[in-house]
Amino acid sequence: MTLISAKNISVNHGNAIILQNVTLDINAGEIVTIVGPNGSGKSTLLRAFIGATPLKSGTLTRKDGLRIGYVPQKLHIDPTLPMSVARFLSIPLRVSASAAKDALEQAGSGALASRQMSDLSGGQFQRVILARALLGKPELLILDEATQGLDQPGSADFYRQIESLRETLGCAVMMVSHELHVVMAASDRVICLNGHVCCEGAPEVVASAPEYRALFGSGTQGALALYRHDHDHHHHAHDHEHEDA
Template identity: 65%
Template sequence: MTPLIRAENLAVEYGETRVLAGVDLALEPGEIVTIVGPNGSGKSTLVRALIGLETPAEGRVIRAPGLRIGYVPQKLHIDASLPITVRRFLSLPRRVSDAEAAEALAHTGVPGLETRQLARLSGGQFQRVLLARALLMRPQILILDEATQGLDQPGTAAFYRLIEDLRTETGCAVLMVSHDLHVVMSASDRVICLNGHVCCEGTPKVVSEAPEYRALFGLGTGGAFALYRHEHDHEHEGGAACTHDPAHEHHHHDHA
């Protein structure tokens, strides 16, 4: 199967600081992949490089021809004094019909918000409107960068269940960046643990038990790690490819 998008030996620098180095990643059609890592680990930088907003210092990003990406950013600040309705926002930058807008809002669990002012939405409503706008791109890949910041835990869990349902319904692949370890990993087929480089990679269960992952998040070496917030109806298989490099210790940068 040809990946929709892949990074090969990717490195990104800000001035003299190397934020990412030697990152290899591939996203296959239909899979949900989550990137986890501490603050400053390069997660948002990696997403920006994948969608073409950062120029690699080394390596390359290869996208399938004509690839359609739906992007839900980490934060979008709307000036409270700016009069813009949900309906108008959904037609930026590409005009969509009323029927398309209504369908997207219904799909993401916020039907009937068309006439509401963006600045008056709750955090959860706003994130779902951002998701609806991304879906209007008819994406082959949905990319979400810390899309649940500011939501409480039930709201976060509900948002990730929605993402799983959308993957099932539309067949799009999903790449998520998150710090919501327990919840988001349970919604993933594969997890990539990042700290300037790929520390380890594999199924949620395998990564959660990897020494590199546990050390990075201060989880210790013993005891079970409660991953699953809701039941899956399928089994995960496969192992982790751990690529920890002792010479590249866990430095924190401020640019992620």
């Protein structure tokens, strides 16, 4: 089932063309990653998908009543403001303690409810933001550079959490990331964007596409194999369903 379908969408910022004739679908239960150089329109595409950026042309259709959870690139909270994690999750809509606890556990941060937001590490903070996005029981989780500022093991753990959420909640995931090696392994489909869709497909297909190599070189192939090896140690039971690319 298609959750969101974009047909030939274009977005301008003033006179500058940010996105031109982008067509793509996000289907139930899949993990789709958008990669591309800086300024390629990745965040703009996500904002268009959540309805925060107007289209110049084209059409965007969403499944009726589609529930979207959004994890922004950066969220700034005044560090002098005393606010517990549980209180943060109850702004603007109050949530029950049990709903907050469930969302925190799903985000891999179950023990944090009573902690102060200002005391959290970068990784803990991101998991709380993820928990907040999960409160609405999303069918589609949209993440914009959600691991910016985390170290490599921290971001790998975060993406493993996203994969396990897809397994347990059945939600689709659409994410933008710079961490090509991790993302390539965690995705069912990769879309290479540079103002338009340069190439798309299974990670292995995109990693060897000339358009992708022109933008990123070929250095991620070895990293992809390395991550897969490490990843498979964590997921013996994972039936390699994505490897028949």
